[in-house]
Amino acid sequence: MNSAQRIGIIGAVLFLFASCGSLGNNLNVFTLEDDISLGQQVVAEIESDSSGMVLLDSASNTKVYSYLYAIRDTLLNSGSVTYRTEFPWRIRVIHDDSTLNAFCAPGGYIYFFTGILKFLESEDQLAGVLGHEMGHADLRHSTRQLTKMYGVQTLLGLIAGDRALIKDITGAIIGLSFSRNHEKEADESSVRFLCSTRYSADAGARFFEKISARGGKNPPEILSTHPDPGNRIEAYRQMKLTLGCKGDETFKDRYQETMRFLP
DSSP, X not given: OOHHHHHHHHHHHHHHHHHTTOOOTTOOOOOHHHHHHXXXXXXXXXXSGGGOOOBOOTTTOHHHHHHHHHHHHHHHTTSOOTXXXXXXXXXXXXXOTTOOOEEEETTTEEEEEHXXXXXXXXXXXXXXXXXXXXXXXXXXXXXHHHHHHHHHHHHHHHHHTOHHHHHHHHHHHHTXXXXXXXXXXXHHHXXXXXXXXXXXXXXXXXXXXXXXXXXXXXOOHHHHHSOOHHHHHHHHHHHHHHHTOOXXXXXXXXXXXXXXXXX
16 A cells, blocks of 8 residues: 555545544554654654754763663563554753753654753652653554644645644644643553662652742743643552552662763
8 A cells, every 4th residue: 555545544534533523532543653753753853953952962972871771771671661662762862951841752752851851859750750751652642642633634744744744743742732631641651660660650759749849930841741740749659559569769879970971
């Protein structure tokens, strides 16, 4: 089947769902391959000279990247990541100390801003944030949300490789606001991914406590895409109890030592 035929079939399916009033939160017309392909296009846009973003070179920052990938591997080896082998789970760091944010593009392409890495206090907090972002990708929330937000014609343009549209979608993905249910699912994924490790599985709760306390008139960027932290803090802790997670390590000293290598 060529791409034109595939787009035609997808368009027909989308029209059928829309006509029946079934274009719900869980509809996703993207395949796994589409997630990865879209992620690659978003990566190319983020890492282009025109994006204005400065990425830390992995060859010049081996200590930081090796550390991040070791934490990623710990979570991948938890046995709870559905697309552990299908997605690349690539990590990059954006040099921007003023932005307290992290996000994951479709297909498992993960970005941390240096601002959030310097704001966090311990390795388990980082693992909690990483687990949350990996959860969004593993549950394919980005492409579900795009399906809901942009409609049939936009999705067909993405699949067809519309470059101008990819640029617009990239900006949307960086600041994508997920539904409450998607955020709940990503929080639960974070706890599951950490549960079999030595980390405290509810480390995401302590991160939200810390970042909420910093709110004020100019709340951190991440609070605009991760709203209502109060109830979620309790949900993290309750799920840890429900799953019987035993880990309690923070690895604070190891984290702070490694972050000294950030520019």
